[in-house]
Amino acid sequence: MIEIKALSFARGAHQIYRQFNEKLEVGEAVLLTGPNGSGKSTLIGLIGGLLKPDSGIISINEKAVSQLSAGEQASLRSIAPQRRSFTLAFTVAEVLEFLPKKRRIKENDHLIAQLGLTDLLTKKVTELSIGQQERVSLALALSQAADYYLLDEPFSAQDSQSTGRILEIVSELKKEKGVLVISHNQDAIANSFDRVISLA
Amino acid sequence: MKKLIIYLCGFALLLFLFWLSLDIGILQLHRSIFSLIGKHDVDATTVWQVRFPRALGAVIIGAGLGVAGAVAQGIFQNPLAEPTLIGLSSGATLGTIALIASGTSIYGTRTNIAAAVLASALTALLVQWLAPGKGFGFLLTGIAVSAILTSVAGLLISMSPKPGIQSITFWDFGSLTLLNNATVGMIAPYIEVGVIICFMVSRKLDIYSLGENSAHYMGVNPKRLRLYAIIGLAFLIGASVSAVGSIAFIGLLVPHIVRLLIGPAHRKMLSLSALVGAIVLLLADLLARTLFRPNEIPLGLLTSLLGAPALIILLRVRRASWVSHD
Numbered sequence: 419m420i421e422i423k424a425l426s427f428a429r430g431a432h433q434i435y436r437q438f439n440e441k442l443e444v445g446e447a448v449l450l451t452g453p454n455g456s457g458k459s460t461l462i463g464l465i466g467g468l469l470k471p472d473s474g475i476i477s478i479n480e481k482a483v484s485q486l487s488a489g490e491q492a493s494l495r496s497i498a499p500q501r502r503s504f505t506l507a508f509t510v511a512e513v514l515e516f517l518p519k520k521r522r523i524k525e526n527d528h529l530i531a532q533l534g535l536t537d538l539l540t541k542k543v544t545e546l547s548i549g550q551q552e553r554v555s556l557a558l559a560l561s562q563a564a565d566y567y568l569l570d571e572p573f574s575a576q577d578s579q580s581t582g583r584i585l586e587i588v589s590e591l592k593k594e595k596g597v598l599v600i601s602h603n604q605d606a607i608a609n610s611f612d613r614v615i616s617l618a
Numbered sequence: 619m620k621k622l623i624i625y626l627c628g629f630a631l632l633l634f635l636f637w638l639s640l641d642i643g644i645l646q647l648h649r650s651i652f653s654l655i656g657k658h659d660v661d662a663t664t665v666w667q668v669r670f671p672r673a674l675g676a677v678i679i680g681a682g683l684g685v686a687g688a689v690a691q692g693i694f695q696n697p698l699a700e701p702t703l704i705g706l707s708s709g710a711t712l713g714t715i716a717l718i719a720s721g722t723s724i725y726g727t728r729t730n731i732a733a734a735v736l737a738s739a740l741t742a743l744l745v746q747w748l749a750p751g752k753g754f755g756f757l758l759t760g761i762a763v764s765a766i767l768t769s770v771a772g773l774l775i776s777m778s779p780k781p782g783i784q785s786i787t788f789w790d791f792g793s794l795t796l797l798n799n800a801t802v803g804m805i806a807p808y809i810e811v812g813v814i815i816c817f818m819v820s821r822k823l824d825i826y827s828l829g830e831n832s833a834h835y836m837g838v839n840p841k842r843l844r845l846y847a848i849i850g851l852a853f854l855i856g857a858s859v860s861a862v863g864s865i866a867f868i869g870l871l872v873p874h875i876v877r878l879l880i881g882p883a884h885r886k887m888l889s890l891s892a893l894v895g896a897i898v899l900l901l902a903d904l905l906a907r908t909l910f911r912p913n914e915i916p917l918g919l920l921t922s923l924l925g926a927p928a929l930i931i932l933l934r935v936r937r938a939s940w941v942s943h944d
Contacts, residue, residue, distance in 0.1 A: 463831075466834070466835050467834070468831055468834055468835075487839065488834050488837050488838060488839040489837040489838075489839075491837070492835065492836055492837025493837070496835070497835040499829075499831055499832055499835060501829075502828040502829055502832045503827075503828060503829040503832075504828070505695065505827060506827050506877075506882035507877075507881065507882055508824070508827075508881065508882055508883060509881070512824075512881065512883050516821070516824050516825050516828075516836070517825070517836060517837075518821065521836075521837065558836075559835075562836065
């Protein structure tokens with residue numbers, strides 16, 4: 419379980435979280451939504467150990483994130499950030515082999531097919547469209563072996579067909595894992611999730 | 619398959635250049651170099667005491683510069699990051715010259731090499747600490763810090779009362795002239811350690827190319843990675859600068875050639891960068907020694923003269939090997 423207890427976090431004078439409590443369990447898919455600036459990505463940064471809470475504790479499987487190394491955190495949770503910088507002309511296949519084998523899920527062919535990347539494997543990531551890059555980024559996060567998957571705006575550059583397929587992946591994934599998806603637009607997708615957290 | 623052919627051709631070319639380096643020089647050999655093995659006459663001395671360490675040094679240092687260039691571009695996420703541009707070389711130069719000018723040690727001693735490695739690492743950390751970002755700001759900071767350190771080194775030379783110190787300016791252009799078996803033996807372990815460190819971080823450099831946040835999420839500690847890479851670079855650059863001065867353009871050019879040949883994955887790139895670096899430096903030194911026999915052209919002049927146009931051509935031919943998001 420990812421557990422957030424009494425979290426407070428401010429950026430300058432802007433108090434984003436005050437005594438915030440939430441949790442994410444294996445077996446559920448949760449949608450985190452809210453307007454721009456409400457702290458959705460900030461929460462991912464906090465859970466992901468990139469930002470330090472002003473007070474409160476965030477733990478994964480009862481281990482405080484602040485006490486874990488980057489490698490230990492990565493074996494517990496996987497994160498697809500809103501953007502990655504694809505600056506070098508790697509092929510898609512090369513990118514999907516960035517992580518050492520022991521950190522990857524055993525079989526990702528199905529995942530690659532579901533994300534419509536099979537035909538793009540030999541293409542250079544730098545030459546893909548934004549939407550395709552976003553799906554490569556998603557495939558990278560989903561092929562990292564972990565208990566929890568946090569996806570930051572995975573639909574932002576996807577058409578309705580791709581969005582549908584990503585939602586299918588989420589509902590398959592949550593059978594054995596915990597999934598948190600961030601989206602600023604919840605209208606069409608909210609009923610694919612077990613719970614919706616709305617930040618004001 | 620393509621990779622195998624590239625490596626085979628590379629090794630064949632390296633062996634051929636190595637043989638040429640032993641065979642050709644100001645002094646004309648009277649017998650084939652193979653008949654000189656184990657002999658003790660003028661020809662044998664020329665080959666084993668003068669040309670051999672120089673050729674071997676070129677291979678070792680060239681390999682180190684190639685790897686250093688690849689790692690520097692990867693860790694500073696900048697296709698223009700080159701050890702001489704970002705302060706690593708000038709730091710090492712200052713470290714070397716400070717010891718020589720103050721009379722603490724002379725050229726080619728263990729103390730001198732260690733000081734160069736340390737000064738190189740400290741300079742890289744300083745540039746990183748001072749730089750406002752990773753793009754042009756970083757490069758400009760590197761160039762500025764380099765300029766300061768190079769000037770200080772020049773001041774030390776001109777103020778030192780030690781006789782003969784002015785001859786040290788060969789450093790400005792880099793030269794393999796002073797290499798002997800002892801020096802090569804002393805710098806080789808440093809370069810070996812540097813190469814090993816660089817190979818250890820190579821997979822992480824691929825992950826790091828996606829950005830710092832992304833790297834952290836994938837289990838790579840960016841701060842620690844940068845520190846390891848800088849230590850590796852300092853071993854490579856410090857050792858080679860202390861022995862042969864700073865040689866421009868090899869570290870910049872080689873990774874670009876290699877990326878065109880086998881793509882940007884650092885795991886594959888580093889070993890080929892070592893091979894190509896060795897070939898390029900050996901070739902450059904061979905040309906420097908023989909083009910205008912009996913006069914020798916400063917090596918750094920030649921690497922700049924050939925390397926800079928080659929880079930311009932490469933950039934025009936294949937702009938897509940590194941996309942800028944600055």
